[in-house]
Amino acid sequence: MSLFLISDTNILFDVEAGGLTTALFQLSFTLKIPDILFEQELGERYQHLLEQGLDKTALSSDSVKYVSILADRYSKISRNDCFALALAKQEACDLLTGDMFLRKAAENEQLKVKGTIWLIEQMILQNQLSVTEAENAYQKMSDADRRLPWDKVKISLKKFK
Numbered sequence: 001m002s003l004f005l006i007s008d009t010n011i012l013f014d015v016e017a018g019g020l021t022t023a024l025f026q027l028s029f030t031l032k033i034p035d036i037l038f039e040q041e042l043g044e045r046y047q048h049l050l051e052q053g054l055d056k057t058a059l060s061s062d063s064v065k066y067v068s069i070l071a072d073r074y075s076k077i078s079r080n081d082c083f084a085l086a087l088a089k090q091e092a093c094d095l096l097t098g099d100m101f102l103r104k105a106a107e108n109e110q111l112k113v114k115g116t117i118w119l120i121e122q123m124i125l126q127n128q129l130s131v132t133e134a135e136n137a138y139q140k141m142s143d144a145d146r147r148l149p150w151d152k153v154k155i156s157l158k159k160f161k
Contacts, residue, residue, distance in 0.1 A: 018137030
């Protein structure tokens with residue numbers, strides 16, 4: 001696995017709600033998350049993600065300074081979201097998020113952004129998930145009140161039928 005993606009927590013919550021954790025870590029890239037974000041939002045309850053392959057990564061001192069700049073620049077994203085954005089910039093990686101405000105901030109910072117729908121498409125394309133399994137996972141996410149653009153989910157699934 002040579003490709004890295006930086007994830008915020010809402011993507012991981014979507015994956016967990018959909019029962020897709022095993023499929024996620026079978027994909028051809030490695031997910032990284034800022035160590036402070038992991039500790040503050042995931043902690044002991046989600047240690048299994050580290051065991052499956054989630055990479056907890058520290059920010060450099062310059063990136064920590066950048067977090068303060070981001071927090072001042074973007075009032076609608078949380079400090080922890082700023083850590084994810086700063087790590088994506090530090091590692092020159094795409095950012096995985098479903099948060100609209102974080103997505104806009106990342107795009108303003110010249111980063112590419114992907115979300116849960118893209119991730120599930122990758123699971124299908126990399127033969128980690130059938131379309132039926134994807135539909136079932138989306139239903140579980142809906143049942144868990146995960147916020148996804150459900151109209152785009154339907155369009156995405158139609159591509160594979």
